[in-house]
Amino acid sequence: MSSQIPTQPDHACLIVQGPDRPGLVAAITKLIERGSGNIVSLDQFSSDPSGGDFFQRVVFHRPELAAAKLDIEADLERTLTPLGMTWTLRDMGTPKRMAILASQSDHCLLDLLWRYRRGELPVSIPMVVSNHTTSAEDVRALGVPFFHVPSQAGPDKSASEAEILSLLRGNVDFVVLARYMQVLSNDFLEKVGVPVINIHHSFLPAFIGANPYKKAKERGVKLIGATSHYVTEDLDEGPIIEQDVARVTHADSAADLRRHGADVERAVLSRAVLWHAQDRVIRHGNHTIVFA
Template sequence: MTASQQASSTVESASAHQHASLIVRGRDSPGIVAAVAGVLREHHANIVSLDQYSDNPQGGAFFQRTVFSLDNLRAALPEIESALRERLAREFDLEFTVRDMSVPKRVAIFASKADHCLLDLLWRHRRGQLPITVPMVISNHTDTAEEVRGFGIPFVHVPTGDGEHSEVEAEHLRLLRGNVDLVVLARYMRILSGEFLSELGVPVINIHHSFLPAFIGAAPYAKAKQRGVKLIGATAHYVTEDLDQGPIIEQDVARVTHADTVTDLQRRGADVERTVLSRAVRWHCEDRVIRHDNGTIVFT
């Protein structure tokens, strides 16, 4: 049994075999829940969990996450999908996606030299805490190669130092396109171009070492220390063309004092970063996160 098989078979909570997630979103209007639940009932599916949110009951934006179970799920899914399409399209102004949760998402991890976020993801993956497979780790440095391969994961070195940025991104696209459902930047310290993001066509999650209040630009920890901050934090967000401005998935903080050196801040920051990123990846891969404008709905 390989690590990734183990991951998909033992992952806890609702993400087990024979479960599907259904995300519905669009303009709120009376009767949506009844319509969705009606279709599921007609197909003898049992609702395992249902979360619903509307930002305004009077025609605002509507979001619903439903997890349902069904024997012979895989065989029945196309029919359910077509029934939902017919029903939701006819009566409502809604989009939806339905997905077999026993199929783990394929996640490529980008790293540079720092290993804390990368290893936490790989270690949780091996323990079966993340419903993912990791087809590859891509890094512009070789520092973590041995460790990554020790987890049974392919490590691909794509140096960024010399040559055109566009050539590096072309190499990334050759590796990724068609092979992954998500890219995670685990402290990968390079900017991705808008063209790359649009050609890639799958979501990208980044971890940002943000402070409270945010310190922008170079040497953020030194600036934070000068200001005497009492909390440091981290933010996991989707990557958009506007650097570090994408929708926030998760944030957390740790308490610090004047006695913490810049090295101490970095150590505590690393602990928060790995926790926040792992949580964001898990939630994304359990279909708990819905992007909406520049924000997110997170059904935890």
């Protein structure tokens, strides 16, 4: 069973993006003040102050936020939409619902469940779905529902994907692929309707296909890494959220590289999940702005 989820009652997170222009920061802060909010943190970035793109994340406290949220959203619509800005406002007192898809390799899955149990991730986990049963006992021991959906042999995965979609639809806010060793179809990505986050075993692109650590050993690499990114129709080419590396030497075996790589994968994926759950990641085209 998870410890208390680290939510922030009566706190809202406002994400704003659009064409940069003078006065945006003032307009947004005045809007929050009009709504009786008190700004707790504010991060912003402009790609170019002359005609560039503006991105901002604001966390503010507002007593009885739930009752005031509709009025604040109406003010946002009146103020920001005419300026060409897009925005989202989320009540941080409600954790995002995160589903995990996994296969036999369980290091990323168990790390996320461990952090969830310790109350380090502001999420709820309504389910873990796997095409193998090897992690079922560990998942259920933490009070998380486990569903086994075997993968179909051959290229047509439509039946298993349909079963997974029936579990996810309406029950989750985002999905994490914790070394889920199946390629999701474009049809699945379109129908799931929520962001999907993946962890890849290297800096992208590198050493694709089977036995990546064996290939890395054969090439005599000195750095190994991991990349967490959003999943898109283009395999392993979605917007990158986080990356990291570990230094290795000629003395490391392929098993050593695999072990070091698993450590990096766990750390990179957990940071990506945390930042996404906290609305610190803004997608812009095929890249991201991360207010970490």
